Amino acid sequence: MSTMQDAVLAWLQSHYLQFKFAHLLAAMIWLWSTSVAYLHYLLPIMRQWQQSPADARLIARRNWAMERFDEGATLEHIAFPLLLTTGLCLLWAGPWGPQSLWLALKLTLVVLVFLPIECCDYWLAHGSGNKARVRRREQCAGAALSPRYEAAIQRHWWFLIASTPAIVATGLSVVYLAVVKPM
Amino acid sequence: MSAAVRPEHFRVTRRKLLLIAAAMALFGLAVVWPAFELCRLLLAADPAAFSAARAVRATLCAGGFFLYAYWQMARLALPRAIAPGQRA
Numbered sequence: 680m681s682t683m684q685d686a687v688l689a690w691l692q693s694h695y696l697q698f699k700f701a702h703l704l705a706a707m708i709w710l711w712s713t714s715v716a717y718l719h720y721l722l723p724i725m726r727q728w729q730q731s732p733a734d735a736r737l738i739a740r741r742n743w744a745m746e747r748f749d750e751g752a753t754l755e756h757i758a759f760p761l762l763l764t765t766g767l768c769l770l771w772a773g774p775w776g777p778q779s780l781w782l783a784l785k786l787t788l789v790v791l792v793f794l795p796i797e798c799c800d801y802w803l804a805h806g807s808g809n810k811a812r813v814r815r816r817e818q819c820a821g822a823a824l825s826p827r828y829e830a831a832i833q834r835h836w837w838f839l840i841a842s843t844p845a846i847v848a849t850g851l852s853v854v855y856l857a858v859v860k861p862m
Numbered sequence: 863m864s865a866a867v868r869p870e871h872f873r874v875t876r877r878k879l880l881l882i883a884a885a886m887a888l889f890g891l892a893v894v895w896p897a898f899e900l901c902r903l904l905l906a907a908d909p910a911a912f913s914a915a916r917a918v919r920a921t922l923c924a925g926g927f928f929l930y931a932y933w934q935m936a937r938l939a940l941p942r943a944i945a946p947g948q949r950a
Contacts, residue, residue, distance in 0.1 A: 722938060783901040791894055840874070840939045841882050844931035862906070 691772035698772070702765035708758035710850050716751045717839065720744060725836065745832050746811045752804040759797050763789075780862035785853050792849045796842050803835045810835070874939040879932055887928035895920040 691698065721744050728734070728741040766789075769775075775782050802808050810831050817825035855861075896912075903911035910916060 777905055780901065780906050783905050784898055787894070787897045787901060791897060840879075840935050841886070843938060844883075844927075844934040845886055847934065848927060848930065 688772060691768055695769070695772055698765050698768045702762060702769055705758040705762035705765060706854070709755050709762050710854075712754045712758065713748070713751055716748055721748050721839075742810065742814075742828075742832065745835060746814070748835075749804040749809050749811065752800065756797075756801055756805065779860070781856045781860045784862070785856040788849050788853050788856075792845060793853075796845065799838060800842075803831075803838055808834060874935075876936070876940070879935045879939070882935065883928050883931040886931050887924040890927055891920060891924040895924075 724737075724740055724744040728737040731737055770782075777783050777786075807813075808831050810828065813825075813828045813831045817827055899911045899916065902908040
């Protein structure tokens, strides 16, 4: 067993930079892949709808945007497990361990902030909070909505608003800790 | 409008945003900061972990985060008048 572990460790160490490349790529995709859709499509559509909440055309557009946003989060949600997996590989094979304070602080933020947020996000976008799935289940279309569909959109909207400052602040902190390694 | 559409549930008020920002700042102060200090204490054997000076600094950071979170959420979500033809 130990020989097997040693062989895996030696292989990881010989591919350390490739794992680092995958880790960085996953971090970029995870942090930024939904930002354009969020800032320039979903938010303006939600704001327009809030101005005229009875407008059937705007309701239909709001629902379309939210459902597309669920799909748009797919890349982010493939990148996140890749980010965690490659991070663990780097932790095992690399020269940095828990004794490096910057890494311990970074992992603390990942566990206390990112993991809970991402669990909610997976559920909202791909689990039972997925709007297209709720619509199909409730067999409603266009502006004819069920309370369950409306609740799913409302939950996701509040989640996006509340998680934005947390993701921005901790995301930047984690990238800073990883790049600068201040401690 | 369908009876199911409940715009009041989406109504973003300053009070709601202040509450959310305060809850997040409190989480930072009560959960994240002690976890940071525990790391400093256990991994770096830092004698200044949990010191009063660090507590003051953490409180200031939490206050700063509270202001930032409120500003950011208000900027994103508070309904604002959109003139015809203007971008939302």
